[in-house]
Amino acid sequence: GDSVTQMEGPVTLSxxxxxxxxxxxxxxxxxxxxxxxxxxxxxxxxxxxxTKADDKGSxxxxxxxxRKETTSFHLEKGSVQVSDxxxxxxxxxxxxxxxxxxxxxxxxxxxLP
Amino acid sequence: GAxxxxxxxxxxxxxxxxxxxxxxxxxxxxALYWYRQSLGQGLEFLIYFQGNSAPDxxxxxxxxxxxxxxxxxxxxxxxxxxxxxxSAVYLCASRLQGGDxxxxxxxxxxxxxx
Numbered sequence: 001g002d003s004v005t006q007m008e009g010p011v012t013l014s015x016x017x018x019x020x021x022x023x024x025x026x027x028x029x030x031x032x033x034x035x036x037x038x039x040x041x042x043x044x045x046x047x048x049x050x051t052k053a054d055d056k057g058s059x060x061x062x063x064x065x066x067r068k069e070t071t072s073f074h075l076e077k078g079s080v081q082v083s084d085x086x087x088x089x090x091x092x093x094x095x096x097x098x099x100x101x102x103x104x105x106x107x108x109x110x111x112l113p
Numbered sequence: 114g115a116x117x118x119x120x121x122x123x124x125x126x127x128x129x130x131x132x133x134x135x136x137x138x139x140x141x142x143x144a145l146y147w148y149r150q151s152l153g154q155g156l157e158f159l160i161y162f163q164g165n166s167a168p169d170x171x172x173x174x175x176x177x178x179x180x181x182x183x184x185x186x187x188x189x190x191x192x193x194x195x196x197x198x199x200s201a202v203y204l205c206a207s208r209l210q211g212g213d214x215x216x217x218x219x220x221x222x223x224x225x226x227x
Contacts, residue, residue: 044156
């Protein structure tokens with residue numbers, strides 16, 4: 001079945017560093033791709049999404065590009081802040097299963113001041 | 114309501130007891146999902162309801178787990194004869210039909226089985 005694999009954490013960076021969190025997927029169809037974020041003590045919320053190949057999702061300085069050729073959707077940010085410390089989840093929406101949504105295991109990010 | 118509401122927020126039970134977890138989705142959202150979040154395991158899909166269609170139960174880990182959704186709104190996840198490995202945070206999410214995949218999550222129900 002469809003699946004999502006993302007880099008294991010925790011990832012620890014200094015403030016203003018460049019961030020990449022890798023995400024690759026396996027899918028039989030043409031899924032939509034998402035990044036969700038869980039800030040400490042809060043519920044999961046959508047960070048960004050892309051619905052077709054070569055689309056770029058962006059929000060709060062984060063970006064991710066839907067790469068069909070490499071089946072990837074890596075999350076990037078040019079200059080991280082302490083407030084970006086959270087757990088990040090990559091996810092896909094299975095197009096052939098009426099929108100069942102599958103998540104990766106999550107990557108915990110720590111930003112040091 | 115304003116958001117997805119889950120209850121109880123915390124539940125401690127003894128091994129072998131049955132538990133019920135409740136989810137009240139956002140009004141008008143036709144799709145409802147249950148996930149389990151365990152340390153180191155990420156978000157594990159359990160079950161998915163969409164309107165009046167038969168639910169997708171493919172993620173339920175055993176026959177001790179069941180869920181129902183009454184009147185297309187409130188959902189209850191039931192775990193019978195709980196085991197210690199059932200300890201986790203159970204998350205509910207809802208979505209508009211055709212809402213382009215954005216899920217709205219509740220705060221979760223933390224279950225501890227002693």
